[in-house]
Amino acid sequence: MDDHITDALSRPALLRLDEHTTCVRFETMKVASALTAVRHLLDRGTITPGDTLVDSSSGIYAHALALACHRHGLRCHIVASTTVDTTLRLQLEVLGATVEPMPSTPSLKLDQNRRVARVREILRDNPRHHWMRQYHDETHYLGYRPIATLLRAELATAPLTLVGGVGTGASTGALARYLRETDPDTALVGVQPFDSVTFGSEHVCDPEIIIAGIGSSIPFANVDHTLYDTLHWVGFDAALTGSIALLRDHAVFAGLSAGAAYLAARWERRSQPDRHVVFLAPDTGHRYVDAAYSRHQDAQPLNRLRPHQIEDLDDMSLPWSRMPWNRAPAPPAAVSGPAAACA
Structure with missing residues (x-):
């Protein structure tokens, strides 16, 4: 029996969609990383109960950090993206977090930069607060080591291909790193x-970009680009x-990522039939109901979609592009900041 809801939320459901495909389905994936990070900081004495933890979030990390703080008697302050909806904001407030929403903006790039700048202002004015630095x-x-152990135990006989949103790198990057300890x-x-x-991909605009959490307009220091084989x-x-x-084929209600x-x-x-493919479903679809699921009749037949195969970043195009990355280092803008804006 679990002592707190965070224990249950840290464990994913493993769903075998077919003989060679498994979905790793979470309700709130980042609980695993936030909870373990908070425990690590407490064990080291970096933070103590009663301290205030601060971070910026577009959604599921805010929920995860608020839950971890609730469990360990810590205060939580979230600088919230415009993508944080009323349902999530109310949960955060009841959990005891203070939520500071950013002004509405049509640009998620501007939203993300504003949030990080605001966190820095908060730290300047409250030097005892601890910035969780999820980026x-x-x-x-x-927090992803136990999940890697679970995957290897359940799928021990097959060579694995792990697929998932990059985000901060702490989910796909961590899982790959731990899985490769036993299977390089x-x-x-x-x-x-x-x-x-x-x-x-900063030079290619998607007019309806709302896939919050898996991309960035600013460099993420904890993405290890050299872990990735394909993008x-x-x-x-x-x-x-x-x-x-x-949802239609497998009854899995999940987010856009x-x-x-x-x-x-x-x-x-399809490309590698000798491997078992594992993909991450990091959250439920609830916050995408109005913006995405309400438009389900616009969805194309799945088999009509094919990726545009590219060998150079300049050649990518909507709606879907694929390129071998071959564990190459980060592109310049991912280290130094945005090099160009999309037209």
Whole structure:
């Protein structure tokens, strides 16, 4: 029996969709990383009960950090993205977190930069607060070791290909790193939105980009680009098709990043039939009901979609592009900041 809801939320459901495809389905994936990071900081004496933890979030990390703080008697302050909806905001407030919403903006790039700037202002005025640095600190990798152990125990006989949204790197990157300790042949396939600097798609605009959390307009220091073998860039329309298919065919109600990962996973399974493909569904679809699921009739037949195969970042295009990354280092903008804006 668990002592706190965070224990249950840290464990994913493993769903075998077919003989060679498994969905790792979470209600709130980042609970695993936030809870372990907070425990690590408490054990080291970096923070103590009663301290205030601060971070910026577009959604599921805010919920995860608020839950971890609730468990360990810590205060929590969230600088919230415009994508944080009323349902989540009310949960955070009841859990005891203070939520500081950013002004509405049509640009998620501007929203993300504003949030990080506001966190720095808070730290300047409250030097005893602790910034969790979900975008920068590899401490957030630690919580994924038990999940890697679970995957290896359940799927021990097959070479694995792991597919999922890149985000801060703390989910896919961490899982690949831990899985490769026992199986160096584990392949890692990252999923990105367009208009993200992390893997060089900032020059391609997606007019409906709302795939919050898996891309970035600023450099993320805890993304290890050299872990990734292949990248898929998936636009809103293609991700919507993947999400609707995942729900219709397998009854898995998940967010747009899960739909994008499902799309990529199906392609990788087709390309490498001798491997078992595992993809991440990091959250439920509730916050995408109005913006995405209400448009389910717009979803295309899944089999009509194919990625645009590219060898150079300049050649990528909507709605879906795929490129071998071959564990290469970060592109310049992912280290130094945005090099160009999309037209």
